[in-house]
Amino acid sequence: MAALASTESLQLMLQVTGLSMHFPVYKGLMRRQIGEIKAVDDISFHIMRGETLGLVGESGCGKSTAGRALLKLYQPTSGRVELDGTDVTALEGEDLRRIRTDMQMIFQDPQACLNPRMTVGSIIAEPLDEHTRLSRRQKRQKARELLDAVGMNPDYENRYPHEFSGGQRQRIGIARALALEPKFIVCDEPIAALDVSIQAQVVNLLEDLQQQHQLTYLFISHDLSMVRHIADRIAVMYLGKLVELASREQLYQSPQHPYTKALLSAVPEPDPEKEAIRERIILQGDVPSPANPPSGCNFSTRCPIAQEQCMRETPAWRELEGGRYIACHMVQ
Amino acid sequence: MTVREPAGRQSSQQVVLEVNDLKTTFNTRDGQVHAVNNVSFSLSTGELLGVVGESGSGKSVTMMSLLKLLPSPPAEVVADSILYEGRDVLSMGDEELRELRGGGIGFIFQDPMTSLNPVFTVGYQLTEAIRQHLPISKKEARARAAELLAKVGIAQPVERLRDFPHQFSGGMRQRVMIAMSLACEPKVLIADEPTTALDVTIQAQILELVRDLRRDQGMGIIWITHDLGVVAGIADRVIVMYGGQIVEHAPVKELFNNPQHPYTKALLATMPSIDASRSERLYSIEGQPPSLSGAPTRCSFAPRCEYAFDRCLEENPPIVSMDNNHQAACWLRHPQYTAQGSQHPPEEISLRETF
Numbered sequence: 054m055a056a057l058a059s060t061e062s063l064q065l066m067l068q069v070t071g072l073s074m075h076f077p078v079y080k081g082l083m084r085r086q087i088g089e090i091k092a093v094d095d096i097s098f099h100i101m102r103g104e105t106l107g108l109v110g111e112s113g114c115g116k117s118t119a120g121r122a123l124l125k126l127y128q129p130t131s132g133r134v135e136l137d138g139t140d141v142t143a144l145e146g147e148d149l150r151r152i153r154t155d156m157q158m159i160f161q162d163p164q165a166c167l168n169p170r171m172t173v174g175s176i177i178a179e180p181l182d183e184h185t186r187l188s189r190r191q192k193r194q195k196a197r198e199l200l201d202a203v204g205m206n207p208d209y210e211n212r213y214p215h216e217f218s219g220g221q222r223q224r225i226g227i228a229r230a231l232a233l234e235p236k237f238i239v240c241d242e243p244i245a246a247l248d249v250s251i252q253a254q255v256v257n258l259l260e261d262l263q264q265q266h267q268l269t270y271l272f273i274s275h276d277l278s279m280v281r282h283i284a285d286r287i288a289v290m291y292l293g294k295l296v297e298l299a300s301r302e303q304l305y306q307s308p309q310h311p312y313t314k315a316l317l318s319a320v321p322e323p324d325p326e327k328e329a330i331r332e333r334i335i336l337q338g339d340v341p342s343p344a345n346p347p348s349g350c351n352f353s354t355r356c357p358i359a360q361e362q363c364m365r366e367t368p369a370w371r372e373l374e375g376g377r378y379i380a381c382h383m384v385q
Numbered sequence: 386m387t388v389r390e391p392a393g394r395q396s397s398q399q400v401v402l403e404v405n406d407l408k409t410t411f412n413t414r415d416g417q418v419h420a421v422n423n424v425s426f427s428l429s430t431g432e433l434l435g436v437v438g439e440s441g442s443g444k445s446v447t448m449m450s451l452l453k454l455l456p457s458p459p460a461e462v463v464a465d466s467i468l469y470e471g472r473d474v475l476s477m478g479d480e481e482l483r484e485l486r487g488g489g490i491g492f493i494f495q496d497p498m499t500s501l502n503p504v505f506t507v508g509y510q511l512t513e514a515i516r517q518h519l520p521i522s523k524k525e526a527r528a529r530a531a532e533l534l535a536k537v538g539i540a541q542p543v544e545r546l547r548d549f550p551h552q553f554s555g556g557m558r559q560r561v562m563i564a565m566s567l568a569c570e571p572k573v574l575i576a577d578e579p580t581t582a583l584d585v586t587i588q589a590q591i592l593e594l595v596r597d598l599r600r601d602q603g604m605g606i607i608w609i610t611h612d613l614g615v616v617a618g619i620a621d622r623v624i625v626m627y628g629g630q631i632v633e634h635a636p637v638k639e640l641f642n643n644p645q646h647p648y649t650k651a652l653l654a655t656m657p658s659i660d661a662s663r664s665e666r667l668y669s670i671e672g673q674p675p676s677l678s679g680a681p682t683r684c685s686f687a688p689r690c691e692y693a694f695d696r697c698l699e700e701n702p703p704i705v706s707m708d709n710n711h712q713a714a715c716w717l718r719h720p721q722y723t724a725q726g727s728q729h730p731p732e733e734i735s736l737r738e739t740f
């Protein structure tokens with residue numbers, strides 16, 4: 054958990070304004086563009102230094118795409134991203150390369166980003182090759198320190214990824230993300246592939262590292278219980294758009310958006326007594342395709358309280374009292 | 386060892402499935418894997434038995450073993466008995482087994498695409514499944530197929546029979562799979578992590594459906610999951626597996642209110658809650674799940690257990706019955722340590738005991 058104590062930590066770390074990422078859809082031999090997938094559609098939010106913003110929503114709603122567009126792993130269709138006062142959107146070449154060291158990503162499947170033929174030590178030190186002028190010895194020393202920092206034996210540096218369990222591989226992925234001493238890390242479902250008993254280990258590690266290095270996190274997850282634990286504020290996404298953003302207490306105690314309410318009511322609780330009396334909001338049907346979103350509010354096709362206006366007009370993203378945000382016609 | 390009567394059931398319910406001392410070993414090039422050890426349980430009609438455990442704890446292998454679905458070699462399945470309606474599955478011939486798998490016991494897997502054939506329409510696959518078990522015409526079977534789709538909550542069932550599996554969303558495919566397994570009106574339904582790959586709102590739809598089906602059909606259901614929350618919502622009784630063994634077995638409320646095995650207790654503590662008070666730091670179970678390369682010679686949870694004492698490292702604790710239809714495999718729960726005048730675990734262990 055981020056302790057927003059010192060004045061320094063109250064500074065803005067990330068400011069995102071109107072960010073969109075639309076993927077073109079092509080068809081036929083001529084590769085004619087016949088449409089676009091609005092994976093991320095006009096989202097705005099900010100994250101303070103040392104804070105963790107949770108980003109939740111169901112699969113395919115655009116969480117990973119948003120994370121990647123923020124880090125400029127994609128060139129966004131439109132919008133603006135400022136990291137610690139620098140407009141990242143406009144950067145290219147050497148400037149972009151330099152700012153990349155400030156922002157890193159931790160992935161769901163550590164397996165996929167750990168080269169099986171490289172030793173753990175060289176995997177962790179690889180970002181140092183590209184971005185620093187450290188000597189071989191210094192790099193090795195740094196890799197050992199990083200292994201230690203993520204709770205692994207530094208002597209594992211000569212082993213290969215397959216020799217480790219899922220949780221340990223995630224630790225290696227985290228060590229690698231930390232190598233360049235970033236300010237901001239996008240954690241994209243970092244515990245989704247891990248067993249329950251290992252998830253807590255990794256979450257505790259991420260929290261410890263955040264405190265030690267004053268890290269700012271965007272924590273992407275579909276696990277609403279875990280997000281409640283780790284995030285200071287939470288943004289809820291549905292079909293490419295943010296529908297609600299609020300502090301942890303606000304969101305879990307008094308969700309406003311009908312989608313947030315349904316999502317929270319669907320989370321099974323490990324308590325048979327509560328489960329027996331729980332009022333569930335069961336949403337009908339499936340999420341529409343982002344290539345063909347409905348007119349008006351994206352949630353209107355499944356929303357239990359939708360009115361005629363909802364089918365017609367896209368609700369604006371607006372600030373409510375108490376620093377929370379919402380996009381819904383029906384919430385005052 | 387014999388299974389004792391587990392949860393309080395009504396007298397109208399009958400035991401349909403009974404497994405006694407199941408052991409499954411895989412003989413691989415890298416050596417033996419003791420995937421399932423000494424597993425015993427039973428299932429009655431109309432009852433939902435939840436099976437929870439982390440990946441690799443032996444949940445799937447247990448169910449595959451009792452249906453004789455594992456090729457041998459590499460698998461070697463032994464048991465005192467596996468009884469379906471009193472008949473021994475282990476001594477069944479191929480014909481009888483086919484009948485059992487398609488008729489008596491339905492199976493739903495985590496990924497419906499592995500069990501639906503992508504090149505045939507859903508209607509064709511459903512009618513074939515129905516006709517294998519009921520001597521009815523194609524037309525009648527098709528009508529029944531549409532009924533089944535409607536029953537699992539698929540809109541426009543007659544039209545959707547013409548669709549191929551890929552034309553259904555993940556949640557809808559899982560419904561198709563449920564319809565498929567209901568086709569032959571099985572007495573037992575085994576669902577292996579059927580909602581693990583689904584989003585929570587879709588999972589909520591499926592769980593709602595299962596509650597309805599149970600009420601209407603009176604099947605015995607085994608629901609495998611790694612999500613204790615899911616089990617809390619739908620199960621009557623719960624088995625907790627760890628390292629290929631049943632470590633705890635109890636009626637659902639008893640299990641959650643009064644966990645007896647340190648692993649269950651730790652698992653419950655490690656999960657953050659959606660509305661209870663939030664702890665600054667998550668409770669975490671240190672260490673890794675056990676390797677299954679040998680038959681258990683000690684408690685498989687001992688290296689990670691806060692309460693472990695010398696006996697735990699010397700001998701695998703047998704599962705013992707306690708009050709309230711509760712069973713656990715833990716030395717702390719064994720009569721040798723709990724009975725009046727018995728030996729006691731070391732003092733510092735008793736002090737650490739909080740439950």
Ligand SMILES: Nc1ncnc2c1ncn2[C@@H]1O[C@H](COP(=O)(O)OP(=O)(O)O)[C@@H](O)[C@H]1O
Nearest residue numbers: 076090092111112113114115116117118119343
């Ligand atoms: N590179 C891509 N090209 C085209 N479509 C994409 C691409 N990446 C993601 N998408 C689509 O964008 C939508 C959002 O995907 P994603 O960001 O991965 O969602 P999430 O991470 O929330 O599950 C999905 O419909 C997905 O199919």
Ligand SMILES: Nc1ncnc2c1ncn2[C@@H]1O[C@H](COP(=O)(O)OP(=O)(O)O)[C@@H](O)[C@H]1O
Nearest residue numbers: 411418420439440441442443444445446447677
């Ligand atoms: N065909 C096989 N050969 C060797 N080992 C296997 C095989 N199938 C499963 N296992 C092992 O058996 C153990 C139990 O697996 P499984 O029942 O699938 O676990 P769960 O379903 O609880 O995740 C695991 O350690 C797994 O690696």
Ligand code: SF4
Nearest residue numbers: 684687690697715716
């Ligand atoms: S037998 Fe021992 S090690 Fe195993 S769970 Fe019980 S106390 Fe812990």
Ligand SMILES: [Mg+2]
Nearest residue numbers: 113116117118
């Ligand atoms: Mg994603």
Ligand SMILES: [Mg+2]
Nearest residue numbers: 444445446577
């Ligand atoms: Mg399994």
